[in-house]
Amino acid sequence: MDSLLKNTQKKASFFIISMVMWEFFSFYGLKSILILYLTSQLHLSDATAYEIFGNFAALVFVTPMIGGWLADRYCGYRYAAALGCILIILGHITLAVFTYNIYIGLSLLTMGIGFFKSNAICLISSCYPDDSVGTSSAFSWYYVSGNLGSMISQIICPYLVEKISWHAGFMAAAIGMVLGLIMLILSKPYFRWERDSVKMRRWHQFSFLKKAIGSVSVILLLLALTYYTLYYNWVGSLLLFTGVVAAAMLISIYRKTDPIHKKSLIMIGVLTVFAAAYWIFNNQGANSVPLFILRYVNRDLFGFIVPTGMFQALNPASILIFGTIMAVVWRWLGQRNIRPQSESKLSIALLFLMIGFFIIAYGAKLANTHGSISLLFPLFGLLIIGCAEIFVDPVLLAAISDIAPPNTEGQLVAIYYLIIGAFANYLAIVVAKWTIDPMTNKATALTYNSAYLQIAYIASALFGLLLLRVIFRKRT
Missing domain, CATH: 1.20.1250.20 (MFS general substrate transporter like domains)
Incomplete structure (x- = not known):
């Protein structure tokens, strides 16, 4: 050229x-x-x-x-x-x-x-x-x-x-x-x-x-x-309509493809469900977690009051730093013919998600007793959750690229983003409302603790399911 x-x-x-x-x-x-x-x-x-x-x-x-x-x-x-x-x-x-x-x-x-x-x-x-x-x-x-x-x-x-x-x-x-x-x-x-x-x-x-x-x-x-x-x-109704259209597209792709690609499509579909679960919970970092930080976190850092919204910068910072480290790790593993499967990588994301929310939930528990907590709880919790993203989108998009049937990759990527973007953000509303006491319609340290523990427990269950899948796959 x-x-x-x-x-x-x-x-x-x-x-x-x-x-x-x-x-x-x-x-x-x-x-x-x-x-x-x-x-x-x-x-x-x-x-x-x-x-x-x-x-x-x-x-x-x-x-x-x-x-x-x-x-x-x-x-x-x-x-x-x-x-x-x-x-x-x-x-x-x-x-x-x-x-x-x-x-x-x-x-x-x-x-x-x-x-x-x-x-x-x-x-x-x-x-x-x-x-x-x-x-x-x-x-x-x-x-x-x-x-x-x-x-x-x-x-x-x-x-x-x-x-x-x-x-x-x-x-x-x-x-x-x-x-x-x-x-x-x-x-x-x-x-x-x-x-x-x-x-x-x-x-x-x-x-x-x-x-x-x-x-x-x-x-x-x-x-x-x-x-x-x-x-x-009307967003819910709109998503219902787009969901029906996306399902029709998937069914059409599935019917037209060969048996090998049909099996691959099922695997992509299952992994997308796990990825969507990650994003539903990860999105709490921009809606319910900032309100928890505002109300219950002592944001004083050596005399500087850290603005509440600034904690969200931890997500891209962790991706830039940890992503660079993982790029070196993947290359090192590849040189030794060690290539972890998509399920293994996604299970790591769910493990990080679980740990991150356990840390924030524990902070909320302390806030219920002491009134306010150290900024280290949301700091470390959000950093760990942000690192998990490295094992989600890049992994799933690479999997779609590798195993998608001919002339379907664009459609599958569009459907993937519809699920982990539109649907995950919409369902994140439901999860965010777990932080609100239904009797008083207000959030307390106790309700934050309960909500984030639920997220951690669900992430634990999803991690366990994927881990079983990885173990079962190695034995067969």
Whole structure:
């Protein structure tokens, strides 16, 4: 391949990956302060806050299907990603300025992420046409930059909220997305090899006025649908519908494939259920755990009061550090022909999840007696839970890639993300409500202890089941 073209591709991927990093900064910065904003600033009950947070988090995994479909059929990845950036920026600004109706801001963010997420990934893929090595390297940097962006934002945004104002926290997230949009604009000259499809050429033939009218009409329609879905709590019904569609797709794939791949599909399905369980419980780190920290943890660290939302930075930090260590470990094992099965790796994730929640539950038990506890309990608990993620998504996605029947990998990955993203975030609402006393409708140290013990016990049971599967497989 021409060295000049390779250099151009590297520059193009640099700008797109930088854009993605700033989108992670924007989204996870918001996520680190949202549940606290709903309860502390808007004075909503825990149950209502969990529902709003969970519905929003679930819906952002559904809307990328719409954004991706519109980009494929009409406007292209770049235009759709740019629209996404603009909507995300407007969403953050709306949350910062118009506090009387949070659903407007969340709807803008939901649709913005819908236009951005899948199309940004497609832009990364398009940086290296017919170069699988380059694509693989780019996605490795995508994962690293995303976690780096989310870690930085989960330090900055909570700090600004506690030291300045809520508006400053939301505006910092908006500025992050502005920088992402600038990266997208700067990338344009480096996509010299891009060739428009027939549909894209038709789109470019439209006048600016027609493009503007069409885009605004579609956005307003989708925003209205998103707004009412969030406002009237229709997310569960929407997920039921998408679940039926996903099940029909799976049945169709299963029927058309050969017996060997049928067995593989069953294995992927079983492992996905375990992965979904991990994510349902892991998501407590962004909804119920921050409220526990706010109310029962002494956050004084040598005179510095650690902002509550800043604890969420432990997750991406643990992934970056522990992920680097595990990459070396996997390579070392591979050189010795030791390749742990997917079930073995996933069982490690459940073991870490169990330990992490046992630590937090014990802290809650002490809080019930002493009133407040050391920040070391949530610190170590969340670090261990964050490390577990290394053994979930990368493992399951690799398994899908290895054993998926021909021409089905894209569909299976989409269904996987629907389950561990949309469904897991929605079901996390139910788990978060375990922390609320049904008699008083309030959370106490005792209810937090009970909820996190339940999670630890369920994780223990799931770990035991997978361990039995691993042992049984070795004997047969």
